[in-house]
Amino acid sequence: MIKKSLLLLICIFGFLGLKAQKIKTDVLVTGRENWAAALQSASSAVKTIFLYSPGNFPVGQLDVNLPSGIAAELLKKTKGTATTAQTDYIIEKWLDSTKNLSLIQVQEPFMLLSSGSGWKVRLADGRDLRAKVAVSSTPSLNQPLPIDYTAMEYRTSLGSGIYYSGKKTTATFFTLRDFLSPEKENAVYVPFTEIQAAQAAGAIAAYAAFFKTKTSLSNVKRIQGELLGFKMALVPLTDVSPSDSTWRAVQNLTLMGVLKPVVQDGNLFFKPRQPVQIEEVKQPLKDLFYKAQIWFDDNGAGTMTLAKTIALVCYVGNKSEDAVRMVLEKRWDIDFKLEGPLDYTKPISRTAFSILVNAYLKPADVGTDKSGRITR
Structure with missing residues (x-):
């Protein structure tokens, strides 16, 4: 009788133990090479599990890529001279100290399986990991x-x-379609073993988990904004650094094609000090804003000046020119310190134009479809 009771207790506790092994999370990232996806997902405020096997943390073509986001931060942490072992140590510490991120290292192979609208992995030790969204390599x-x-x-x-x-160029980009499969919902696939690609995958997965939606319904604009917030360049500009205070404005204008960079020797250059010509911004702004068509009918050619730029953003954005000038006069030496003394008649640089147009017209908020066409 005592043996039967003991056996029953063992069975009960064993059953409870098995139940306790079911671990739920928002995003499950698998594969050591996708460490940046786990880092980005957790940094985007969703619970993330990073499941990986022993070995080195791949960093891709870090020495020849144009770094931004997590890649640039890694270079800063390693000072660009760390050995593989030192880099692994830095990444491990980085992951371990990140909020919302749990690390699980396993020796045995595992299989990612669909489970309802999400995904699951059964580990050899009995733990059952379940996630709303999974990130893996393909x-x-x-x-x-x-x-x-x-x-x-x-x-x-x-x-x-x-x-x-x-x-032989870094003037490259990738899009949402590189990461998703039409046959598999809530699965994000990292198409290149590169930090930038893994970081984007983490942001895509985090968006779906955070907003409780499907990856096929991803809002590209919101994901772009999240990545820009973490200093990930969506346009690979060689001559405007993410550490520059004007970087976000320049990214927004070049992303929407308001100001187009030029490719030279395999790199993309913004040419921040170059004056803006009316002809180069006329059609892009007319495409984005209806009222810009009327303004450019009266201002069809020549060089943009500060005065003309203020007139443009105030007309299109329904602002007061006097109010905008008042703000500029207070903040000119702070926000435009590289532009020299305030002079309304002087040709405006591409950088100053970006700051003003981004602040008062917000072109990056204009909707686009999946092919990049404007949807107003």
């Missing part, structure tokens, strides 16, 4: 797309700057 023969401003898809960029050896 072999891809595709290369990042070279930036082409004659097409519209550049507006849907979710990351950039991966070196394309076939074209």
Whole structure:
């Protein structure tokens, strides 16, 4: 009788123990090479589990890519001279100290399986991991797309700057379609073993989990905003650093094609000090804003000055010119310190134009479809 009771207790506690092994999370990232996806997902305020096997943390073509976001932060942490072992140590510590992120290292192989609208992994020790969204790697023969401003898809960029050896260029980008499969919902696939691609995958997964939606319904604009908030360049500009205070404004204008960079020797240059010509911004702004068409009918050619730029943003954005001038006069030496003394008649640089247009017209908020066409 005592043996039967003891056996019953063992069975009960064993059953409870098995139940306790079911671990739920928002995002499950698998594969050591996707450590940046786990980091981004957790940093985007969703619970994330990173499931990986022993080994080194891959960093891709870190020495030839144009770094931004997590890649740039890693270079800063390693000072660009760390050994593989030192880099692994830095990444491990970084992951371990990140809020919302749990690390699980396993020796045995595992399989990612669909489970309802989500995904699950059964580990060899009996633990059952379940997630709303899963991130994993998938072999891809595709290369990042070279930036082409004659097409519209550049507006849907979710990351950039991966070196394309076939074209010898870092003027590349990738889009949402590189990460999703039409056959599998709430699964995000990292197409390139590069930090930028993994970071974008983490943001895509976090968006779906945070807003309780499907990955097929991803809002590209929101994901772009999240990545920009973490200093991930959507346009790979060689001459405007993420540490520059004007970087976000410049990113927004080049992302929407208001000001187009130029490719030289495989790199993309914004040319921040170059004066803005009316002809180069007329059609892009007319495409984005109805009222810009009327303004440019009366201002069809020549060089943009500070006065003309103020008149443009006030007319299109329904602002008071006097109010805008008052703000500029107070903040000119702070926000425009590289522009020299305040002079309304002077030609305006691409940087100053970006700051004003971004602040008063917010072109990056204008909707686009999945191909990059404007939807107003």
